[in-house]
Amino acid sequence: MIEVNRRGEVWVFAEQEGGALAEVSLELLGKGRELADTLGVPLGAVLLTVADGETTATRLGQYGADRIYLVEHDLLRHYQTAAYARAVCELVTAWSPQVVLYGATALGRDLAPTVASALRCGLTADCTDLQIGDHTPPGSKELQKNLLLQIRPAFGGSIIATIVNYDRWPQMATVREGVMVMPQPDGRRRAMLVRHAAAFDGFRPPLAILESERRPKKVNLKAARVIVAGGAGVGDKASFRLIWELANCLGGAVGASRAAIDLGFVDKDHQVGQTGTTVRPALYIACGISGAVQHRAGMEESAKILAINTDPSAPIFAVAHYGIVGDLRVVIPKLIRAVRSGAKAEELGEPLAPPAAEAGGAGG
Secondary structure (H helix, E strand, C coil): CECCCCCCCEEEECCEECCEECHHHHHHHHHHHHHHHHHCCCEEEEEEECCCCHHHHHHHHHCCCCEEEEEECHHHCCCCHHHHHHHHHHHHHHHCCCEEEEECCHHHHHHHHHHHHHHCCCEEEEECEEEEEEECCCCCCCCEEEEEEEEEEECCCCEEEEECCCCCECEEEEECCCCCCCCCCCCCCCCEEEECCCCCCCCCCCCCCCCCCCCCCCCCHHHCCEEEEECHHHCCCCCCHHHHHHHHHHCCEEEECHHHHHCCCCCHHHEECCCCECCCCCEEEEECCCCCHHHHCCCCCCCEEEEEECCCCCHHHHCCCEEEECCHHHHHHHHHHHHHHCCCHHHHCCCCECCHHHHCCCCC
């Protein structure tokens, strides 16, 4: 734990593998820039790598970082919890940032709690929003200003909790991929490079990595402009072929709810939702998805949402712009024929659910 430092910087842990930055780190630089500007402090990025980190550091500056805290060492060639946590703890102790953000990736979910435990500070996991605000601690009458408000779903997504860490700093949080908007890089921006020589003398990592193998994701949902997603209501894996056919017809990607993943209809890489990928496509077609809050959290910011469901009271219609109450086995083949033939909308039959804007429902 470090002393409360109101002039401390906002930091983003820049996760990278072989020099390739994780997209969530760039997303966090956009939100970090906003938080730092509100607090009136610089935005820093922590970059741990084996060597030649200048090129990656330049890119971090273009995405909004003011300072890059660079640690280069052979022990950082591959991610190991002990070595990475040691380097991050040294940096935090030396410069006393007031906020440190990590992506809620497999790496971030391992590193952040290790650092929090070592520093004896607070950590909020899987945040979906971050803001700066004021708070009066329990049992105190003193209003503390400019704290990090860490916002995340709780109790299975039934409520949205706001968590503050007013006394055990730095304020740390992991943030889910895709929930922050990716900033536009500015090629003219340059960040100050701060090199730090980590004290690894005599340090022996508890593990030796003999071989590393990474499997790329089968689908990039965050980059898709059109997503056709299926849920448990599709029925079975054979019927899920309809989802693939419609997606291929529209030149889109295939998504799925967690229920469809658990039933084995499609691989986990296709999961959209609170424990999957957060997406913002131009068009999201939800087929046989009831619309649990965990799923809606990952897709409700889509530009246009079309829902197909046999249940007219399904929660998915509350966020859909357009809805069709009907059997997807009947509706989807009609959609495919219409797209391929250029048929007019009325040939599909009249949608039974009006646009959300006309019905007073929430937009996506």
